[in-house]
Structures are given as C-alpha cells and as structure tokens.
Amino acid sequence: MSGSELVAEKISVTFATRRHDPGHRALTDVSLRVGKGEIVGLVGESGSGKSTLGRVIVGLQESYTGSVRFDGETLAHRRTIAQRRAIQMVFQDPYASLDPQMTVWQMLEELLVVHRIGGTREARRERCGELMRLVHMPAGLLDVRPAGMSGGQRQRVAIARALAVDPRLVVADEATSALDVSVQAGIINLFADLRDKIGLSILFISHNLAVVRSLCDRVAVICQGEIVEVAATQAIFDAPQHDYTRQLLAAAPDLP
Amino acid sequence: MSEASARGVAQAGNDALLEIDRLCVSARIEGRDWQALDNVSLTVRRGEARGLVGESGSGKSITLRAAMGLLPQTLSVSSGGVRFKGSDLLTDGGKSLAAIRGTGISMVFQEPAVALNPVLRVGRQIVDSVAWRRGWGRKQAREFAVELMTQVGIRDPQRWVDAYPHQLSGGMRQRVMIAAAIACEPEMIFCDEPTTALDVTVQAQILKLFKKLQDDLHAGFLYVTHDLSVVAEFCSTLSVMYAGRIVEQADDLKAMIAAPVHPYTRALLASVPRIKGPTKRLKGLSSSAPPLTERSQEPGPSLAEVGPGWQAAPASKEEIELFSAGGEA
Ligand SMILES: Nc1ncnc2c1ncn2[C@@H]1O[C@H](COP(=O)(O)OP(=O)(O)OP(=O)(O)O)[C@@H](O)[C@H]1O
Ligand SMILES: Nc1ncnc2c1ncn2[C@@H]1O[C@H](COP(=O)(O)OP(=O)(O)OP(=O)(O)O)[C@@H](O)[C@H]1O
Ligand SMILES: [Mg+2]
Ligand SMILES: [Mg+2]
Numbered sequence: 001m002s003g004s005e006l007v008a009e010k011i012s013v014t015f016a017t018r019r020h021d022p023g024h025r026a027l028t029d030v031s032l033r034v035g036k037g038e039i040v041g042l043v044g045e046s047g048s049g050k051s052t053l054g055r056v057i058v059g060l061q062e063s064y065t066g067s068v069r070f071d072g073e074t075l076a077h078r079r080t081i082a083q084r085r086a087i088q089m090v091f092q093d094p095y096a097s098l099d100p101q102m103t104v105w106q107m108l109e110e111l112l113v114v115h116r117i118g119g120t121r122e123a124r125r126e127r128c129g130e131l132m133r134l135v136h137m138p139a140g141l142l143d144v145r146p147a148g149m150s151g152g153q154r155q156r157v158a159i160a161r162a163l164a165v166d167p168r169l170v171v172a173d174e175a176t177s178a179l180d181v182s183v184q185a186g187i188i189n190l191f192a193d194l195r196d197k198i199g200l201s202i203l204f205i206s207h208n209l210a211v212v213r214s215l216c217d218r219v220a221v222i223c224q225g226e227i228v229e230v231a232a233t234q235a236i237f238d239a240p241q242h243d244y245t246r247q248l249l250a251a252a253p254d255l256p
Numbered sequence: 257m258s259e260a261s262a263r264g265v266a267q268a269g270n271d272a273l274l275e276i277d278r279l280c281v282s283a284r285i286e287g288r289d290w291q292a293l294d295n296v297s298l299t300v301r302r303g304e305a306r307g308l309v310g311e312s313g314s315g316k317s318i319t320l321r322a323a324m325g326l327l328p329q330t331l332s333v334s335s336g337g338v339r340f341k342g343s344d345l346l347t348d349g350g351k352s353l354a355a356i357r358g359t360g361i362s363m364v365f366q367e368p369a370v371a372l373n374p375v376l377r378v379g380r381q382i383v384d385s386v387a388w389r390r391g392w393g394r395k396q397a398r399e400f401a402v403e404l405m406t407q408v409g410i411r412d413p414q415r416w417v418d419a420y421p422h423q424l425s426g427g428m429r430q431r432v433m434i435a436a437a438i439a440c441e442p443e444m445i446f447c448d449e450p451t452t453a454l455d456v457t458v459q460a461q462i463l464k465l466f467k468k469l470q471d472d473l474h475a476g477f478l479y480v481t482h483d484l485s486v487v488a489e490f491c492s493t494l495s496v497m498y499a500g501r502i503v504e505q506a507d508d509l510k511a512m513i514a515a516p517v518h519p520y521t522r523a524l525l526a527s528v529p530r531i532k533g534p535t536k537r538l539k540g541l542s543s544s545a546p547p548l549t550e551r552s553q554e555p556g557p558s559l560a561e562v563g564p565g566w567q568a569a570p571a572s573k574e575e576i577e578l579f580s581a582g583g584e585a
Contacts, residue, residue, distance in 0.1 A: 045455050045458070046431075046455045046458050047411070047427060050425075092453065093367060093368065095369045138546050138550065140546070151448075152482075177449070177482075178312065179312050181524060183312050184482070184527070189537065207452070209531055210528075211529050214535045247457055252456045253459075254531045255484060256510065
C-alpha cells in the first residue's frame with residue numbers, strides 16, 4: 001500500500017468542561033499538510049492541541065470545524081471503514097488504549113478479521129509474528145496481556161497495531177517516548193524505511209526534538225492551539241523564525 | 257574521583273536514604289516462577305539523584321514498584337531487602353510501608369492511566385492524602401491543589417482543578433501526578449519517566465522544581481528514564497539495567513558517560529540521537545532482550561569494581577558480540 005496526501009484546513013476545536021462554560025479553545029484555525037511519503041513532525045507546548053489534532057485527523061474527534069482532505073477527498077466527520085483503515089493512530093498513552101482483557105495476538109487478530117486481512121488463521125498468525133519482529137518485540141510476547149508487559153513493550157504493541165492494517169497515513173502520538181534509545185533507533189529506522197519503500201505518510205507528534213530532527217522531513221511548531229511556524233527540518237533547527245521555536249530549542253537538553 | 261572523596265562517600269554511609277539490597281523478584285507465568293529481577297542492589301543518599309536507565313523491559317519499573325511495595329499480584333519478592341532510613345520496608349509486614357507511603361516516599365508512575373482515578377476530579381487526587389492527614393476542609397484543600405498545579409506549570413489551574421483526567425492532555429495528566437507526588441513533601445521520590453509527555457520548556461521547569469526539593473528538603477530521587485540527556489542534566493549518579501540485572505553503576509555519572517565499561521552501556525550511549533552536529537542513521541541493537549520465559553534462570557555474575565564507586569558486570573563473549581555488532585536494527 002502506498003501513502004497519500006493529507007490536507008487539514010482551518011481546524012478549530014472547542015471543549016466545554018463545565019455547563020454554562022464558554023468553553024476552552026483547544027485548536028484555532030490550524031492548517032497542515034502531510035504529503036505522500038512525507039514525515040511531518042508536530043512539536044510544541046504541552047496542552048497545545050497536538051493530540052486533539054491527531055484525533056481530528058483519524059476521525060475520533062467528531063466535533064470540529066474546518067475540513068480534512070485525504071487524497072483530494074473531503075472526509076466526513078464519521079468515517080467509513082476503509083477510511084478508518086487508511087488512517088491509523090498510535091496513541092500517546094498505550095496503557096489506556098489497549099484492551100486489558102486481550103492478549104496481543106487476540107487484539108491484532110480481531111483487527112485483521114474486521115478489515116478482512118490475512119486469509120487463514122495461520123496466515124494471520126504469521127503476519128502478527130512478522131509485525132512483532134518489525135517493532136523489535138520478542139514473538140513470545142504475542143500471547144501476553146498488556147498488564148504483563150513493560151511500558152515500552154506496550155508502546156510497541158500500539159505501534160504494531162497501527163501498522164497491522166497497512167495504513168497509508170499514521171498519526172504517531174509520542175510513539176517512541178517509552179522506548180530505550182536503541183529500540184527507539186530501530187523504530188525511527190522502521191518509520192523512515194516505510195516512508196522510503198512504500199510511501200507511508202506520517203504525522204509524528206513528539207516532545208523529543210532530537211528524534212524529530214533525525215526523522216522528519218518538515219516540522220510544524222504549535223503553541224496554544226495555533227501553528228506558529230512550519231518549515232523544512234533543517235531550517236527549523238538551524239534558523240528558527242518564531243520566538244517560541246527558539247525558546248523550545250534553547251531548552252532542549254543534550255548529552256555533554 | 258580521588259581516594260579521599262571516595263572515602264568521604266563511604267563515611268557518608270549512614271546518610272543512605274534508600275538501600276536496595278540484592279533484590280530478586282519473580283513473576284508467576286503459567287504456573288511457573290520466572291526471574292524478573294536478579295540481585296539488584298543500589299543506594300540513594302539524602303539529596304542524591306540517581307538515574308536508572310536501561311533497556312525497555314529490563315525491570316526498571318518493577319524495581320521501583322517492589323521498593324514501594326506496589327507489585328501486582330503476579331509478581332513477588334523472592335529474596336533481598338529494601339531499607340528506607342535503616343528500617344526494612346519488606347519484612348515489616350507492609351505496615352510500615354503503608355505508613356511511609358505518602359509521607360516519606362512517593363512515586364510518579366510511568367503511565368498516568370495506571371495512577372489516576374478516571375472518575376475523581378484531578379484537584380482532589382492531588383491533595384487527598386495530605387488534606388486528610390492535616391484535617392483540611394474542602395476550600396483549603398482546593399486552594400492548595402491550585403497552588404501545586406501552578407508550581408508544575410499548568411496554565412489557568414482554576415479551570416482545570418475540577419476537571420476529570422480524560423479532559424486533560426497527556427502532559428497535563430503527567431503534571432497532575434507530579435503535583436500529587438510532591439504534595440506531602442516527601443524525602444524520597446521514585447520517578448518513572450516523569451517528563452516524557454512534557455515539552456522541553458515545561459520539562460526544564462519540572463527539573464528545576466525537583467532540584468528545589470533536593471536543595472530545600474534534601475530529597476533523594478531514583479529517576480527512571482530513557483532520556484539520557486535529562487539524566488545527564490539532573491542526576492549525579494547512574495545505574496544501568498539490562499535483562500533484570502544491573503550491568504554497570506557509578507557514583508560519578510559524568511565519568512561513566514565519558515568512558516562506559518560494559519558493552520551494553522556503550523551501545524546505549526551510541527544510539528542517542530543528538531540535537532546538534534550531523535544527523536546520521538542511528539545504530540540500534542540487532543535484537544532486544546528476550547522475554548522472562550526465555551531468559552537464563554541462573555544468577556548472573558556479580559559486579560566487579562572498575563574504579564572507586566564504579567562497578568560493572570563482566571560481559572560474556574555473546575554479550576560483547578551482541579552489543580558491539582549493533583548495526584542495523
Ligand atoms: N475531552 C476534553 N474535554 C475538555 N478539554 C479537553 C478534552 N480533551 C482535551 N482537552 C483540552 O484541550 C487542550 C489540548 O489538549 P491535547 O491533548 O490536544 O494537548 P497536547 O498538545 O496533545 O498536549 P500534550 O503534549 O500534553 O499531550 C488541553 O488544554 C486539554 O485540557
Ligand atoms: N505483571 C507482570 N507479570 C509478568 N511479567 C511482567 C509483569 N510486568 C512486567 N513483566 C515483565 O517484566 C519485565 C520488566 O518489566 P518492567 O516494567 O520493569 O520494565 P521496564 O524496565 O520498566 O521497561 P520500560 O522501559 O519498557 O518501561 C518485562 O520483560 C515484562 O515483560
Ligand atoms: Mg498529547
Ligand atoms: Mg517501565
């Protein structure tokens with residue numbers, strides 16, 4: 001499967017936390033493009049609306065204004081099953097996003113069955129083994145439930161689940177934050193390979209600027225619900241234009 | 257480190273806040289016990305921040321949970337001890353642990369979903385233990401919650417103090433946990449990836465807050481993270497874990513980062529992406545450690561002194577090969 005172009009235009013989202021509350025504006029007129037076979041980094045303040053934008057794009061946040069186009073087609077707020085398959089998300093908090101009752105195998109198999117992928121049970125089992133290998137997980141953990149895994153293992157399960165259905169766009173929300181640096185390196189290389197070989201598009205949300213720098217083609221910087229700067233990765237790191245971008249770069253720790 | 261200062265450290269032995277001593281934890285999987293921790297020993301002194309880093313799945317969270325007495329049912333301590341200010345936490349029948357929890361020791365968990373109650377307002381979760389102990393009323397407790405939320409950098413805390421966890425962003429939830437952990441002015445704080453969901457400016461603010469607790473209260477930290485640059489900035493001592501064991505640790509973090517001894521520590525440092533300098537394809541390990549059920553159940557070799565306050569496990573031939581082959585992961 002190959003990647004596709006995503007265009008989000010003037011997306012706004014407002015949440016009301018209390019009754020009679022004018023509401024909290026999480027996103028204000030955010031526009032962003034992720035090209036076919038492109039990895040775009042989304043970095044910025046905590047609470048600035050990154051996960052909310054991700055949820056709008058994958059169709060989980062149904063109340064928003066603005067439009068989401070994918071391959072030239074405007075997506076309805078409620079998605080078809082094919083659209084849901086094409087755009088997958090790796091959630092920020094794996095523990096909350098995985099079903100505690102199911103083993104990894106049961107979770108992945110259910111997904112493959114829903115999307116009619118894999119043919120026989122044996123073929124599906126083989127595919128799941130291959131997925132585990134891709135995300136650097138020992139195959140032995142296929143039959144384990146989330147509670148029996150470490151944080152980083154759960155996160156890799158979440159990545160495997162997103163990749164299981166051959167998506168064309170992946171929204172990766174802090175998808176490598178729980179991985180040690182050597183496994184993280186493996187996942188970064190995997191994402192880069194999927195982009196280069198099959199043209200997968202990725203919106204890569206992360207607080208880790210060094211990872212963003214080594215993986216992304218372009219970077220968007222978001223602050224308080226608005227995108228303040230978008231540029232090629234090298235330009236962002238070498239010549240940041242916006243004050244907030246400069247602040248971020250100045251605060252990033254690095255090894256001595 | 258000079259000999260004199262090494263002796264200084266040894267003399268400060270009674271300053272030890274937390275001592276984990278040859279701790280072994282086993283996991284019950286399909287009716288059999290498997291080793292999850294193999295003789296983990298480490299010390300945290302008053303005012304010390306010790307980094308605990310290592311492979312994903314190596315046992316860092318289990319080490320913290322065991323020390324807190326918060327192991328899930330399938331896991332249990334099979335031998336070894338944990339002492340806090342000299343008194344044994346594990347053999348005191350859990351009673352002293354209950355007394356210590358929330359007063360002397362607190363913990364920031366790796367995943368907010370594990371620690372926060374989805375149906376309780378976050379303000380209440382931050383101050384509940386303190387308010388109850390200090391006999392505070394609703395209003396006073398709420399004010400304190402708002403103040404703590406300000407300290408951890410949550411904008412407009414008045415708006416969020418009455419919100420439920422699902423209404424907050426990942427980083428806000430993480431900061432709610434941090435606020436709850438520091439509410440009782442603990443002497444010892446276990447941190448499990450406390451800043452992974454925070455942008456770097458908020459992260460810097462949190463590290464500053466931790467440093468203040470270190471300076472003002474002489475709080476000790478055992479700080480688990482994958483972010484080696486954060487460790488280098490905040491911690492002064494470092495322990496490295498691989499497959500349930502500590503493979504290297506030093507009282508001088510900088511010296512160890514400059515010249516790591518164990519091949520795993522070297523491989524780990526080689527795969528850190530950098531914020532400056534040329535970008536290149538990163539080197540990962542060619543395979544990650546096997547699950548518990550595929551690991552050797554023999555105790556590993558004990559650590560050997562490689563310098564004052566610096567120990568490393570002897571590496572086997574296979575390990576040297578595995579870690580130095582590295583290359584394309
Ligand atoms: N269901 C909800 N109800 C009310 N407010 C919400 C809800 N979901 C998110 N918000 C608010 O919207 C804002 C943006 O949240 P979002 O999770 O998108 O931030 P983020 O950029 O992903 O932050 P982080 O980096 O901390 O994960 C936050 O202020 C959050 O409190
Ligand atoms: N409840 C459990 N029952 C059985 N095995 C478990 C349980 N929890 C964790 N494990 C196993 O124990 C090992 C250590 O887990 P732990 O959570 O301590 O890892 P970690 O070092 O914190 O990793 P990460 O960096 O990925 O969070 C893992 O291999 C995991 O599969
Ligand atoms: Mg988020
Ligand atoms: Mg962990």
